[in-house]
Amino acid sequence: MRKLLLSCVAVLGTVGMTALPTTALAVNAPVPMEYWAAPDFMRNVSVSPDGKYVAFIKATSQKGENIIEVFETADLSKKPYRVGAKKMRLRGFQWISDEEMIVNFDQQVSKRIKGFNQGAFQSKIALFSMDNEKFKELSDDDFVLSVTNPLVHDPDHVLMRYAFFDRSKSRRAPSFYKYNVKRGTKSLVLKGNEDIGGLRFDEYGNPRFARKFDMGSQEYVYLYRGPEDKDWKEYFRQHEDDFDLFQYGGLVEGDDSRIYVLANNGHDKVGLWKFNLQTKSFENLVYRRNDVDLVRTLRPANGWENPSKVTGVNYYKETLHRKFFDPAEEAMVNQFKAALPNAGYVTIGSMSRDGKTMIVRNISPRDPGTYYLYRDGKVSKLGGDNPLLAPEDLADVEYIEYTSRDGKKISGYLTVPNGPGPHPLIVMPHGGPFINEIVIHDDWAQMLANNGYMVLQPQYRGSKGYGLEFYKAGFINGGEGGKKMQDDKDDGVKHLIAQGKVDPDRVAMFGWSYGGYAALIAAARTPNIYQCVIAGAAVADNNQQVNYYRDRIDGAARIEQVPFWDGSISPIEEVSKVNVPMLVIHGSVDQRVPPLHAKKYVDELEKYGKNFEYVELKDADHFSNTLFYDHKMAAYPKMMDFLKNDCGPGGL
Incomplete structure (x- = not known):
């Protein structure tokens, strides 16, 4: 290997x-x-x-x-130059000039988490020069540093964000400096201000856009500065409870008074608009679709x-x-x-x-x-x-649409194994739950298809990208977790069974994070259309999860997350109803969904004598991209064996 x-x-x-x-x-x-x-x-x-x-x-x-x-593009056959690290993990890099790059590292510094998304890992950055083939550490024991902008028109400088470590528990807003990569000196661009956040800088390092919160009116206030301005000017206000998107999309070329914004602007679907900063108003619609939202604006390849x-x-x-x-x-x-x-x-x-x-x-x-x-x-x-992985080892992906039991149109992605059906089916809902998901190539879906399983990735209500009403349907009248959002997944199964694509006696669910939550819910449904479930990094106790980060969310996120978890079915309260075999997987340093979720849930499974297996991934964090080889080799073979042999009578 x-x-x-x-x-x-x-x-x-x-x-x-x-x-x-x-x-x-x-x-x-x-x-x-x-x-x-x-x-x-x-x-x-x-x-x-x-x-x-x-x-x-x-x-x-x-x-x-x-x-x-690092290869020379003129002769790829020449031996490359290699840059490595002795103790830390090399995580990423970016060119900032013809000869220099900023390199990111991290390492695990604790076996225990210390709060929401923090405590277990520490990062550093360094400057590497091809000219002298040496590193220069830019990190400071008193700061968390990150590159904000490479300043493409000024190769001697990079714009950096200096955020203080939270040793005294006192919050200090980050400041921004131009760092001279040749001399190792820095000059202040913008001093930290607790009242202003969401800062955006132009390609020359000028602060151009920001946001603050008006406590009196409970509104977010959008601010801008011209290239030569020193003071911020207001150009838009939005109440914190407003779910309409208003998102900066870029500068209008050659016009400092106008920007592009991605916004609903009174419509269900997000479109691209020109917005006048001086008149504080929307102008013409540039592009919008009637079926799906626009997601982001594009920048030049160069x-x-x-x-x-x-x-x-x-x-x-x-x-x-x-x-x-x-x-x-x-x-x-x-x-x-x-x-x-x-x-x-x-x-x-x-x-x-x-x-x-x-x-x-x-x-x-x-x-x-x-x-x-x-x-x-x-x-x-x-x-x-x-x-x-050769092309013949992989599977095609189909886009499908079906109707949920209450008449709502649901989209989904179907990864179809090579060979004739009907196939056993794995329903694999995305995490979030309120995110955009686009399936072009999904490693987990392809792995399952390679082992003979068709994979449905349903875009259940609450998913973003399909309009404001569809997104809000997941929580606006109380949390639909375990209710209509779960029906959307089950109705996808019934649709595929009706089409003859799936064997009705060979259906399972596998999910991670919210997808893991959905798998826990599926295990307790009656009557049950699933023969087993695999739940990874799952939210098992709704109250525990929302209390974990309740003080960190506000505005639309608060109206989205708090009622969702408060109003949705909590898996730990449903354990007595579990009626299929379960495989539960969780990372030991999961900073987003703490491992206490799995431990409490497993204790309940044991209490009620349920059929389950539990796998804890040592030193694994929450997201799939933080799972390393040993984590995957602890989980993947166990998953395949569980599906084949222990998933319902005779296996899946």
Whole structure:
């Protein structure tokens, strides 16, 4: 395995710009679990501003031990320069000049959490120079530092955020400085102010946008400054209980008095508008859809020349779409998409200042992520996120729509195993629950499909992206967790059974975080359509969870989260009704959903003599991207064995 990890990221030869045909794929034996547990072989792939170097983070072992490899783009056959760390984990980097990059590290410093999303891990940042091949630590024992902006027009400086450690429990607002990477000196740009947050800076390091809260009116007040201004001016107010989106979308090119905003502006679906800062009013609608929300605005592929320009918007439905406003950007992406094998969502992830060298990334159901270097009119394949997985090992993803029992239209993503059905089904609801989910390539869904299971990822009510009414339907009249939100999942199963795609006696649920909560709820439903459930990092006690962060949320989030958890069914109160086998998985340092949830729930399962297994992942945090090889190898084989042998009579 170590040899595979070291060799699979090797730079490959030039590939021709021709599309490859898609053919029917035979059913193969499942790939080893080690393949799914492997860390990303390469990520963070980017070229230096001058195009001389291409660098990426490379995994050197199953443990997720990372280095940065730096190649010369003119000759990829030359031995790369390697940058590593002795004690801390290398987590990411970004180029800030032709020769320098900021590198992020972290390490576990405690076996115990100390509150919501804090206590177990500590991070540091350092400057690395290709010129002298040395690190310079930028972290300070008194500050938590982060890079806010690389200041593309001033390569000697980077804008940094200085936030004080909370040793005395007294809060101090972060300050912002220009840091001179050559001299190691800094100059104040904006002093911390407890009343002002949400700061945005332009590409020159000028503070341009911010937000404060008016205690008297209970409103968020949106502020702006012109490039030469010193004082903040108000341009919009919104009551804290207002769920309409009002989100900065970018500057209108050549016009300091107007910005783009993503907003409902009285409509169910989010659209893109021009907004006049001086008249404090919406102007013309730029683009909106009637079926789904717009998600975010796009910036140029060349982030060094004109990083503030808005070139389009993202939205998603059956896949992730882009509505381009810049024909040249659209043509460039489409040219690569037509040429790359298994093309799906193709992006220009990084580009040199002169536009002649770039990194192209493709991701699709049958491609976990592949990176290409474009230079001098040629495309070279660099490697991929997980080259152990061949296209024929992976499955297609279908977009479906069905109607819930109360008439609401529900969307879903169906990962379909190779070979004829009907298939056993795993329902895999997303976490959140109030998030956007787009399924292009999902490792968990693909792993399950590779082992013969169809996977439904339902976009139940409360999911974002489908309009304001659909999102609010999850909580606005009290929490629908375990109620209508659960019906939406079950009705997806019934829809697939009616279509003959799924065996009605072979259905299970697997979820993580809120998805784990939904799995706990599913285990106690009567009558039960599931043969078993797998619940990972699950909220088991609603009161415990909302009290854990009640003092950290306000405004719309408070109206969303507090009534949701207060009004939804609490799994720990339903344990006596559990009627199917269960596999419960939880990380020992989960900072979002503390492991006490699982321990209390397991105690109740034992009290009532229920059929279950419990797996605790040592030193694992909450989110799936914080699970390392050992965590996955403790969980994945157990999951597959549980589904095959212990999921209902005879297994799934």
